[in-house]
Amino acid sequence: MKINLKKSLIIAALFASTANVKAQQKSSADSLLNAIDGPAQAERVVIFKSTRLVNSQTTEMIKKQNFNFQIIHRFGDIAGKNGGPQTAFGIDRVNDVYFGFEYGVSDNFNIGLNRSTIGQLIQFELKYAVMHQTSDDSSPLALTLIGEAGVRPYGAYQAFDDRASFLAQAVIARKFSALSLQVSPTFVRDNTPFPLVAGNEQQFFAIQSAARIKISNHSGLLLDYSHPFSNYRSNNPNFQDPIGIGYEVETGGHVFTVNITNSNSISEVNLLSNSQSRFSQGQYRIGFTISRMFDFRPKNKK
Amino acid sequence: MKHIIIILLAWMSINQAGQGLYACKNANISLFSSAPLEDIAANTQSGTSVFNAATGDLVFSVNITSFKFKKSLMQEHFNSDYLESDKYPKATFKGKIQEHIDVTKNGNYPVTAVGELDIHGVKQNRSIPGMLTVNNGTITMTSEFMVKCVDHHIDIPRIVFHNIAETIKMNVSAVYTAAGK
DSSP states (O other), X not given: OHHHHHHHHHHHHHHHHHHHHHHHHHHHHHHHHHHHHOSOOOOBOOOOSSSBOSSSBOSOOOOXXXXXXXXXXXXXXXXXXXXXXXXXXXXXXXXXXEEEEEEEEETTEEEEEEEESGGGOEEEEEEEEEEOOBTTSSSOOEEEEEEEEEEOOSSOOSSGGGGEEXXXXXXXXXXXXXXXXXXXXXXXXXXXXXXXXXXXXXXXXXEEEEEEEEEETTEEEXXXXXXXXXXXXXXXXXXXXXXXXXXXXXXXXXXXXXXXXSOSOOSHHHHHHOOOOOGGGTOOEEEEEEXXXXXXXXXXXX | OHHHHHHHHHHHHHHHHHTTEEEEEEEEEEXXXXXXXXXXXXXXXXXXXXXXXXXXXXXXXXXGGGOEESSHHHHHHIIIIISOTTTXXXXXXXXXXXXXXXXXXXXXXXXXXXXXXXXXXXXXXXXXXXXXXEETTEEEEEEEEEEEGGGGTOOOOGGXXXXXXXXXXXXXXXXXXXXXX
């Protein structure tokens, strides 16, 4: 009797153990994989395709040892007394041309140099990414700081200091699936106020805001609006807030933007200081941006 | 006698539960495509895989963001535009090796894994050939296969068409160690 009980126990144990193993085997490979694999890592969200929209710069950085070359154009008025078919809707005139170079010292720190036709302004730029938006929302926003120091080497000025201008900007952005939004509190300091008129301030705050709406994986619609908080400009009805609308296409190493804006100038110091063109008088223009990325990382990296 | 049976039984069950499971945490996965303008090549060392030698079950998983490219812009576009790694962070394969391989015997065995390849959130039933090598308890699996972008709804716009091949060659190499209990 005792022996029989033990025997049946052993047999029961045998069944139990084999049944257990069978059940285990079915999902064991899967569960072991999950155990060693872990969840996907949070990654940096790419908010914009380019470092520049129409009139404002973005939070995006040039990656380490990458070099970005930008050519930006603003043509003449499309309509109004300076536009129309006589000037091929402004294409015959070039109001501003901007050449810019941006280099990634690291993924979060860029230096730049650019030159604009208006004022023959040469600017040196530092750009630092304080934080990036992450896919798990542990960091919901991206914050990038921009500092620019500019000099106007030509023209009659009393002292070298009078040629200098400065811009400081905190760029804050977030991507909501297909919509990227950005707002940039800005401080402008121009030792010689532009335009040089009695009553114009040497320094003022401004705000730039922009949106990008994704159309496809490689193209988007851009909206861009800027406003200077300046008594002189608020009290003078000639001054207009720069508004831009653009279409952006990315093709591998290039980003092309075609836009329409009332702003004549490209550099932020110029366009925040002196935008006197009106949409209602046909004073808006075609502009474009071409940017080309070069990668200088060593090729032998695996 | 009874004690021997019990010990034998215990040993058998322990042995059985742990038997046949092999894991790899650093599978080497690379992709390559040759295109007129520039070759596209990327590599990761952090694929994970589990192989059940008893049943033939084979699973693979890799984080899309772990692929490293020579050009950082290419890597960014790979993630944001093509593989959309924010929505589909992983590529996986879940299948079964058709041949029964005796992993106690050293040798090279040509094998075929049949199962589901999940890339970019699109599952495709595939039969993927490979080579399984057994060397003193260490199992190595290598495979080379092609992935068609269109099969996994990876859109390549016409404007960048010449920059990117429509078919990508994948190379997988995984060295397994016994996973124990």
